[in-house]
Amino acid sequence: MAIVSIRKLSKSYWRDSLEIPVLRDISFEIAEGDFLGLMGPSGSGKTTLLNLIAGIDKPTAGTIDVAGTEITTMGESPLAAWRARHIGFVFQFYNLLPVLTARENVELPLLLSKLPKKERKEHVEFALKVVGLADRMHHYPKQLSGGQEQRVAIARAIVTDPTLLVADEPTGDLDKSSAEEILKLLERLNSEFKKTIVMVTHDPRAAERAHSVRHLDKGELS
């Protein structure tokens, strides 16, 4: 069963009056529980496609249906609430808030839910335990290694139990062994916790971990 359905999706940017097409007439589906790798050279539109699926950018044409919700026509506020509920985002550069501890960073998305403090605490501790950083929850990002920061970012992404986990080059800023740890963690989230994952990467070793791989080139999917 498809959890993401993309139909005739196009995206262009405008530089003055010049239209720069990034994605051209893309249609495909992502099955629930899939671990999809999106590959392609720089400028091929991988991140743009990921952003569109995550609802942080709007297409020029086409539709995106995620878990039964057509997101391209949603307004800003409903879309923000939808992201909070359905999307877990892992960035290449972790993007933790430096003034918050690991525990507080992971708790951040839960503030948008109506969970009481006690339950939030349980969720946060569980997420940090899953990524193996329960003992570092009171550390600030600057006190963690790159790999640890990315694991905290993954904990933040999964703490709300989202429908879809999207990762943009999650190993792009890590050394080989840290990257390996992150990929193992993503595999585990997919296999053990049945998370649907869409991962953008141009690292073939990372792509090998995905169940399926799609290639983007000059805005077209192959």
Added chain:
Amino acid sequence: MYILKLILRNAFRHKLRTLLTILGIAIAVLAFGIMRTVVTSWYSGVESSQANRMITVHRVSFIFELPLAYRDRITKIPGVKKVSFANWFQGIYIDKNQFFARLAVDPETIWDVSPEFVVTDSVKEALKKQRNACVIGAKLVRDYNLHVGDLMSIEGDIYPGKWQMQIVGVYQGKDQTVDETQMLFNWHYLDEELKQNEPGRDGHVGWYVLQIDNPNDRARVSAAVDDLFANSSAETKTQTEKEFQQSFVSMSGAILTAINAVAFVIIGIILLVLSNTMAMTARERIGEYAVMRTLGFSAKNISQLVAGESLLISLVGGLIGLGVTYPLCAAIQKIVPTGWFPVFNVETVTVVLAFGSAIAAGVVAAAFPISRAVRTKIVDGLRHIA
């Protein structure tokens, strides 16, 4: 609580910058508070004027005197309840830098027309009975360490000679807006000395103070008094006490307007200082805001964070500024010679204006960063990180 914690930590992420901004706001609020206090203290005489009090002076100038004989004729005008009179004595007490009002007053009526001066009946009686008696304000007692029974030696200038007044009592102001730096002595002492030493100058007063039954009658009473002495050798000008006081203040009008203008320019400075900090903050955190919006935080949430930080800084700066304003104003009052600012209180309206300005600056300074944080597309904001 969590959002407050985030606001607090964000605000002090760049400690030096935030502290300098807070200091800038505090100094601006302090300067505003002091300048406004100077202006309001200048107007304190006007503000403390009584609606049922009128002043009659010589039509040509305040410095010319009026015959004492006018008193009885003014008293007969319908609507006039009580008439008192006084002379500006001036003189030098200790040295020329010791400035405070020294007035020869009618001991029979002064307390009736000036109920804001609180004295005991025994003091009133002592002023009447003793020719060289004087009553001084409580602030003079504190500033010059004077006591009842002490002699005050004054070198006369308008009324030459050596004058010695004995303190028979101390008056308190009814409230803190009342000038407690005046020396009031028995007018008859002045008059008798003039009769002996400068015949012809006696029997004259500087101005009359009229207490009227109904403040709404002031126009009629004013006209009645001035008509009574029209075409005489000493024509009069009768006006409300407020107008009378205002005429003194207006002499310094340009200076006060300038001080007032500078005080409000300072509000602009607060705004610029805070706006600069908040603009830098927004520019630096545009990526973080994009991340938060990716996580599902709405434009409203982000606006609250930015506004909260701006308000926190302005609030702390404003509070520190106001906190320092009170002791500094008290210190200024001690340092400047007695009588320069007889009433130098930080008024509630000054506090409200100063604090309100700091808060308003916090709100306005947040507007541009909020607009930027909210209007920047998430994908563009994320590029700031990459």
